[in-house]
Amino acid sequence: MAPRLCGLCDNARAILKRPKTGQQICKDCFFYVFETEVHNTITQAGLFHPGDRVAIGASGGKDSTVLAYVMKTLNDRYNYGLELYLLSIDEGITGYRDDSLETVKRNQQQYDMPLKILSYDELYGWTMDRIVSQIGKKNNCTFCGVFRRQALDRGASMLHVDHIVTGHNADDIAETVLMNIMRGDIARLGRCTLICTQGEDTIKRSKPFKYAYEKEIVMYAYFKKLDYFSTECIYSPDAYRGHARVFLKDLEASRPSAIIDIIHSGEAFELKDEVKVTQKAQQTCKRCGYMSSNELCKACTLLEGLERGMANAGVTDRGRKKLEAEGPAPENLRTIPMFQLPNPNNGPSTTISLEASA
Amino acid sequence: MSLTIKIEFGGGLELLFSNQKSHKIEVPSKIPARERSESERAVDLQYLIFWLRDNLLKERVELFIENGTVRPGILVLVNDTDWELEGEGEYQLKDGDEIVFISTLHGG
Numbered sequence: 102m103a104p105r106l107c108g109l110c111d112n113a114r115a116i117l118k119r120p121k122t123g124q125q126i127c128k129d130c131f132f133y134v135f136e137t138e139v140h141n142t143i144t145q146a147g148l149f150h151p152g153d154r155v156a157i158g159a160s161g162g163k164d165s166t167v168l169a170y171v172m173k174t175l176n177d178r179y180n181y182g183l184e185l186y187l188l189s190i191d192e193g194i195t196g197y198r199d200d201s202l203e204t205v206k207r208n209q210q211q212y213d214m215p216l217k218i219l220s221y222d223e224l225y226g227w228t229m230d231r232i233v234s235q236i237g238k239k240n241n242c243t244f245c246g247v248f249r250r251q252a253l254d255r256g257a258s259m260l261h262v263d264h265i266v267t268g269h270n271a272d273d274i275a276e277t278v279l280m281n282i283m284r285g286d287i288a289r290l291g292r293c294t295l296i297c298t299q300g301e302d303t304i305k306r307s308k309p310f311k312y313a314y315e316k317e318i319v320m321y322a323y324f325k326k327l328d329y330f331s332t333e334c335i336y337s338p339d340a341y342r343g344h345a346r347v348f349l350k351d352l353e354a355s356r357p358s359a360i361i362d363i364i365h366s367g368e369a370f371e372l373k374d375e376v377k378v379t380q381k382a383q384q385t386c387k388r389c390g391y392m393s394s395n396e397l398c399k400a401c402t403l404l405e406g407l408e409r410g411m412a413n414a415g416v417t418d419r420g421r422k423k424l425e426a427e428g429p430a431p432e433n434l435r436t437i438p439m440f441q442l443p444n445p446n447n448g449p450s451t452t453i454s455l456e457a458s459a
Numbered sequence: 460m461s462l463t464i465k466i467e468f469g470g471g472l473e474l475l476f477s478n479q480k481s482h483k484i485e486v487p488s489k490i491p492a493r494e495r496s497e498s499e500r501a502v503d504l505q506y507l508i509f510w511l512r513d514n515l516l517k518e519r520v521e522l523f524i525e526n527g528t529v530r531p532g533i534l535v536l537v538n539d540t541d542w543e544l545e546g547e548g549e550y551q552l553k554d555g556d557e558i559v560f561i562s563t564l565h566g567g
């Protein structure tokens with residue numbers, strides 16, 4: 102069989118069939134179209150402005166590793182004028198996060214980007230290992246999800262960064278669309294396809310890989326020989342998401358455009374105003390100052406439950422009532438430091454504690 | 460007659476194969492006929508996938524094979540080319556081929 106030629110340059114041997122288009126392309130053209138499509142996503146959504154300080158949420162996994170590499174490449178190639186940082190959260194999971202953080206530290210060297218690691222332990226006084234030893238493996242993902250979200254915002258604040266980019270790809274977003282439909286969560290369905298989310302006083306979050314297929318991200322990492330870490334979290338992966346993922350991969354196998362089609366379906370849903378009204382107004386947590394839809398933010402509620410030995414308090418309404426019935430929080434309760442929204446203009450004048458380059 | 464094939468696992472798939480990423484294996488160059496009416500045929504990628512299951516896989520076969528092929532979400536490369544360009548399971552193996560399997564299903 103004669104080697105197939107690239108459908109773009111008609112010159113080099115094709116090495117990849119693009120899932121989005123079915124096109125057969127060579128290695129150099131693949132790098133170029135992949136990067137250019139991300140650049141187009143960024144410019145069409147107007148994600149950045151010159152001088153912006155942007156943190157890349159870095160887990161050491163494939164998506165964020167490729168994102169860091171591509172962000173650096175595009176920032177140099179198109180003169181975005183961004184100051185890029187790597188921001189990693191250490192959940193305190195022995196044998197999982199400690200290994201993946203080693204990968205992030207290598208990325209810090211390879212991409213020459215400052216790195217900040219913020220741990221659950223320093224922020225909340227609890228590692229995931231210790232949380233799991235207290236509450237078991239049932240609700241641990243709830244704790245981890247709430248704690249990670251807030252830790253990322255706090256890490257960004259410490260870096261004086263008001264914009265976090267994450268490695269969520271097209272497959273992840275399609276999967277979330279499916280899950281929100283299956284759960285009937287219409288409010289989230291409308292939000293989950295947005296490339297950039299920002300409330301009034303929250304830190305901006307964007308997904309430059311919104312239209313990038315997982316297959317291409319992994320192929321890109323493979324052909325560029327990027328250094329990433331791949332192991333499932335040792336504490337029970339999210340089973341519901343797992344089913345949605347397998348279902349999506351089956352759909353993709355029979356029709357590769359399914360992923361983009363589902364994202365477009367999600368985008369086409371529009372929320373009626375009366376639905377929007379039922380969403381709670383945002384306020385700030387009276388204990389830690391973080392954005393919250395209740396008096397206490399979710400992380401403070403979860404932490405109080407942990408500290409008072411009633412871990413369910415933050416998970417169910419019944420648990421919450423039981424905690425309240427036990428009386429007010431004790432004076433010496435461990436709390437999360439006060440949160441302050443970042444002021445990007447403060448950046449250069451204040452010192453930021455970063456990981457030392459090894 | 461046998462073929463020497465280099466196998467690479469990545470993206471977490473190596474965990475199913477003794478946590479070892481690189482393997483050098485020997486497979487027969489012809490698949491013997493199972494019935495009298497069948498003739499022997501050249502060994503292909505489809506055969507290799509089942510050979511790996513029977514000879515190299517250590518755990519959780521359902522994470523590697525589904526419906527007679529690799530599970531959706533596993534990428535396969537033949538000498539650094541997407542197997543979708545090489546006829547997928549029908550690709551006939553040659554001595555010295557390098558086959559890479561990468562899982563995309565592990566966290567990002």
Ligand SMILES: [Zn+2]
Nearest residue numbers: 107110127130
């Ligand atoms: Zn080309």
Ligand SMILES: [Zn+2]
Nearest residue numbers: 386389398401
């Ligand atoms: Zn709070």
